[in-house]
Amino acid sequence: MTRFAVVCGTTHTAAIEGISAAGATPELMAHTPAADSEILVYGQPAFAPVTPVSPTGCPTPAIITRAIRECIGFDPVVVDAGLTGETAAPIVALDGRPGVDIREPAAVPEARGIFERAREVGTALPDEELWIGETIPGGTTTALGVLTALGEPLTVSSSLPENPVELKRRVVREGLAASRLDSGDAADEPLRAIEDVGDPVLSGILGLAVGALESGAEVTLAGGTQLLAVAACIRHRGIDAPLSLATTSFVASGATDLDRAAADLDLDLVVTNPRFERADHVSMKRYCDGEAKEGVGLGGALALYDRAGEPWDRLHERVVAVYERCLDA
Amino acid sequence: MTRFAVVCGTTHTAAIEGISAAGATPELMAHTPAADSEILVYGQPAFAPVTPVSPTGCPTPAIITRAIRECIGFDPVVVDAGLTGETAAPIVALDGRPGVDIREPAAVPEARGIFERAREVGTALPDEELWIGETIPGGTTTALGVLTALGEPLTVSSSLPENPVELKRRVVREGLAASRLDSGDAADEPLRAIEDVGDPVLSGILGLAVGALESGAEVTLAGGTQLLAVAACIRHRGIDAPLSLATTSFVASGATDLDRAAADLDLDLVVTNPRFERADHVSMKRYCDGEAKEGVGLGGALALYDRAGEPWDRLHERVVAVYERCLDA
Numbered sequence: 001m002t003r004f005a006v007v008c009g010t011t012h013t014a015a016i017e018g019i020s021a022a023g024a025t026p027e028l029m030a031h032t033p034a035a036d037s038e039i040l041v042y043g044q045p046a047f048a049p050v051t052p053v054s055p056t057g058c059p060t061p062a063i064i065t066r067a068i069r070e071c072i073g074f075d076p077v078v079v080d081a082g083l084t085g086e087t088a089a090p091i092v093a094l095d096g097r098p099g100v101d102i103r104e105p106a107a108v109p110e111a112r113g114i115f116e117r118a119r120e121v122g123t124a125l126p127d128e129e130l131w132i133g134e135t136i137p138g139g140t141t142t143a144l145g146v147l148t149a150l151g152e153p154l155t156v157s158s159s160l161p162e163n164p165v166e167l168k169r170r171v172v173r174e175g176l177a178a179s180r181l182d183s184g185d186a187a188d189e190p191l192r193a194i195e196d197v198g199d200p201v202l203s204g205i206l207g208l209a210v211g212a213l214e215s216g217a218e219v220t221l222a223g224g225t226q227l228l229a230v231a232a233c234i235r236h237r238g239i240d241a242p243l244s245l246a247t248t249s250f251v252a253s254g255a256t257d258l259d260r261a262a263a264d265l266d267l268d269l270v271v272t273n274p275r276f277e278r279a280d281h282v283s284m285k286r287y288c289d290g291e292a293k294e295g296v297g298l299g300g301a302l303a304l305y306d307r308a309g310e311p312w313d314r315l316h317e318r319v320v321a322v323y324e325r326c327l328d329a
Numbered sequence: 330m331t332r333f334a335v336v337c338g339t340t341h342t343a344a345i346e347g348i349s350a351a352g353a354t355p356e357l358m359a360h361t362p363a364a365d366s367e368i369l370v371y372g373q374p375a376f377a378p379v380t381p382v383s384p385t386g387c388p389t390p391a392i393i394t395r396a397i398r399e400c401i402g403f404d405p406v407v408v409d410a411g412l413t414g415e416t417a418a419p420i421v422a423l424d425g426r427p428g429v430d431i432r433e434p435a436a437v438p439e440a441r442g443i444f445e446r447a448r449e450v451g452t453a454l455p456d457e458e459l460w461i462g463e464t465i466p467g468g469t470t471t472a473l474g475v476l477t478a479l480g481e482p483l484t485v486s487s488s489l490p491e492n493p494v495e496l497k498r499r500v501v502r503e504g505l506a507a508s509r510l511d512s513g514d515a516a517d518e519p520l521r522a523i524e525d526v527g528d529p530v531l532s533g534i535l536g537l538a539v540g541a542l543e544s545g546a547e548v549t550l551a552g553g554t555q556l557l558a559v560a561a562c563i564r565h566r567g568i569d570a571p572l573s574l575a576t577t578s579f580v581a582s583g584a585t586d587l588d589r590a591a592a593d594l595d596l597d598l599v600v601t602n603p604r605f606e607r608a609d610h611v612s613m614k615r616y617c618d619g620e621a622k623e624g625v626g627l628g629g630a631l632a633l634y635d636r637a638g639e640p641w642d643r644l645h646e647r648v649v650a651v652y653e654r655c656l657d658a
Contacts, residue, residue, distance in 0.1 A: 001372065003371075041404075041406075042332075042454065043330065043455065044455050046454060046455060047449075052653035071401060075370075075421050078419055079419075088421060088450050088454065089421070090406050090407055090418075090420050090421045091419050091420065091421075092406075092417060092418070092419045092420075120376075120417075124375040124376050125375060125417065126371050126372065126373050126375060126658065127371070180351065329455065
């Protein structure tokens with residue numbers, strides 16, 4: 001069987017102005033992971049106050065992942081690595097807390113506890129295939145922090161059309177300095193990298209993936225550069241098991257070094273293009289303009305849709321239906 | 330959309346010798362609700378040590394409910410009203426604790442908190458149809474306690490082929506005495522009845538049902554006499570909205586007054602017979618001998634299967650497959 005896990009959480013790093021577009025305002029951004037989880041499970045928000053949109057109105061990728069689920073019917077599981085506030089979505093709790101701003105000395109004090117708990121879950125899941133995505137605003141900045149601490153010379157993507165990469169690099173430099181780390185200092189200690197300059201979701205995904213690989217499951221990391229950071233953590237732990245990264249064409253077309261990164265980390269790279277240019281609707285059009293790009297396992301969900309052999313226009317219609325339901329809710 | 334909620338929890342009342350058959354031993358019985366939840370969600374136990382069986386080897390109804398899900402594909406949500414120990418199943422937590430032996434003064438000290446939290450969830454769920462089942466060993470005894478405290482002259486079913494009804498009545502008498510209640514004293518206060526002589530799962534189901542009815546959803550109570558006790562609580566709260574009770578033919582054939590009770594409480598009664606007498610396998614045969622009878626929403630799942638128009642032999646084959654997977658796990 002195929003299991004589709006989405007690890008959710010928050011980090012105060014997202015509150016840095018200009019870092020993330022995963023919410024209309026900083027206050028609403030804190031609700032985005034819970035709202036995404038509810039949309040994935042229930043098809044619309046339940047406790048969450050609104051459907052997440054970017055400041056320019058681009059809707060959350062949760063809508064598209066949910067639409068794919070409504071078309072082809074996969075089984076989700078939401079894993080809570082450190083949510084802010086409550087959710088009506090059923091969750092597997094990893095007993096984490098929201099991540100600290102990485103410019104503080106410890107970004108995820110309980111990184112090892114989250115990892116071990118997630119590893120137990122990953123080991124216990126009976127599914128043959130585990131796909132793992134994320135929802136955490138600010139997550140590409142923390143991913144850049146971890147990649148830098150590991151000494152991996154990779155850049156990260158953005159939910160904004162213009163990637164604020166200089167801002168991210170400055171935040172990461174400050175984060176490394178606060179943790180008394182130089183680039184590459186945590187090369188042999190991925191959990192230290194996460195603890196110092198990462199976020200709780202990275203720790204949860206790493207634990208799930210390691211546990212599932214140990215129990216013999218096939219693991220696909222479903223997402224963009226945040227999942228690439230997890231892949232780097234897995235390799236830096238010395239695990240050389242087969243590993244896939246499934247992402248969207250929106251991430252792939254914005255990243256110059258994704259192919260090389262996948263080759264360096266020995267990843268089976270799957271890039272899926274949902275042909276959104278054929279769909280004339282805000283929920284998809286903005287993705288073509290480079291907004292959002294990824295999240296809530298979208299690249300993985302698209303790969304599952306493609307594998308199911310369904311036509312893209314069926315998905316486009318369903319995305320509009322889910323969008324309208326969510327925005328009316 | 331249709332949502333299938335299973336409210337899980339435990340009560341120390343189940344540890345009274347001879348009360349429940351929902352586990353091979355009293356120690357294993359405490360794991361039954363978590364194991365049932367994992368079987369429903371994942372198709373086999375994950376963290377739970379074993380697949381629940383009765384002392385005579387009758388497997389948990391979770392296997393059949395799961396088999397129905399694999400045939401017709403409904404969306405479950407596990408709601409935790411007071412589990413013992415950990416589960417790998419994703420849950421909506423109601424922040425309850427395991428119920429106290431009803432022979433103590435307070436059986437569910439936090440009954441009102443569980444109810445209010447569940448009501449919020451029931452109100453927030455966007456589904457048009459909510460089906461609600463239970464898994465809690467000892468639950469028919471606590472149900473008898475609540476029915477008695479409400480002054481409803483109804484008997485309850487049993488997971489044992491020979492219902493230890495005299496033992497249950499004695500336990501309930503002791504429970505009422507410890508709470509300084511006479512039969513009917515809590516007729517206007519269902520939550521007091523649960524608090525004094527009920528269990529956390531009854532409180533959770535009541536809250537979910539009340540919240541969903543308030544938001545205009547159709548509610549079906551999926552189970553036997555425990556769900557009948559919840560129906561009584563709903564009516565004793567003065568709620569006269571349409572309400573269905575969906576149970577198995579195994580419960581219906583063992584209860585002499587189910588039709589009358591449904592009429593008295595103005596319930597639309599749906600009884601489904603899965604024709605297990607045609608299936609020559611232990612996982613179904615023992616149900617024909619009067620064991621287990623209900624649980625994990627089985628009566629509701631059977632009604633959904635029947636509504637889908639699928640043939641019973643397809644279900645029988647799937648039950649054997651799930652049984653073998655669970656017992657091999």
